[in-house]
Amino acid sequence: MTIVCFVLAGYAALHIAVDLYERARERLGQCRAASLFCSAPLLAGITAGSGIATAAAVASDPPRVIRQTIDGMVGTEAFAISAIVASLGALWALTVATRLPGALRHAHERQSTIELLRREGRRYSGRLRLGEISFWLGNTPELNVTVTYDSPAGQHKVKARMRTSPDRVPADGSIVVVFAASEGAASEGVKYIELDAGADAIFEPEQRYTPSE
Structure with a gap:
């Protein structure tokens, strides 16, 4: 049942991300800005979800769980995967957050130039x-x-x-x-x-x- 819920949630998230991308591309007029814009909430959700799962897995005894995971003990795979996904998601989200302002500024400048050319060119x-x-x-x-x-x-x-x-x-x-x-x-x-x-x-x-x- 849990797997089915994850699959349905993933499909819904993908559908929302694709729809948001199409709307952002139409509004911003730039694929790169639209891609960064729609990936920001998706990455935030992935990072938050994985972070919560990681925190829940170590809540009982953090030193023991971490030590067992480092030793590769059976049963710690879920914690290790959640921690890796949360870390990668956070790094990727940081990259997107760094690049997004410049991409939005470029998209705005590009649209302004197009409007100027249509009006005065x-x-x-x-x-x-x-x-x-x-x-x-x-x-x-x-x-x-x-x-x-x-x-x-x-x-x-x-x-x-x-x-x-x-x-x-x-x-x-x-x-x-x-x-x-x-x-x-x-x-x-x-x-x-x-x-x-x-x-x-x-x-x-x-x-x-x-x-x-």
């Missing part, structure tokens, strides 16, 4: 050319892409990386909008690319970018 129509998959984490492929567009200065080719889900990979040759900072702006040289909302978006077949089992 120069807008050009371009074409998207898909390249090879450069990175694949879970169900999120990251592709090398090339965007070609024309401006008064001539034709430009911009290489970028696109991270999306298997069902949202734009078809090769899709029309995109390139936002470029105006000359003399603090963000001069910065560009932002997105699908043209005025064009009917066509996506590659989902199975083409779905990882095999």
Whole structure:
């Protein structure tokens, strides 16, 4: 019964973490910040749960339990596992807590830059050319892409990386909008690319970018 409860609790925690990640990624616009943001409560729960289990195991006689565990006596495995999980969880949580403020600050700055480019930047129509998959984490492929567009200065080719889900990979040759900072702006040289909302978006077949089992 205990094992069943642990399995159900673990499944529920995983489901909540995945849902929180998707919401955070949509809100923050950055995968790294969303990953750190959703892992913080998950790690806190793991560390707290393992810590409580460890404390309960040594409550009766801490020196004896610790000594028996070090000696490798049968029956102390649960305490050893709980202690290891609590320690690793605490270290990982500390790492996340250290990196999270910087990731959130970067996400906020990135979103501010995007809004500035949309509001004040120069807008050009371009074409998207898909390249090879450069990175694949879970169900999120990251592709090398090339965007070609024309401006008064001539034709430009911009290489970028696109991270999306298997069902949202734009078809090769899709029309995109390139936002470029105006000359003399603090963000001069910065560009932002997105699908043209005025064009009917066509996506590659989902199975083409779905990882095999």
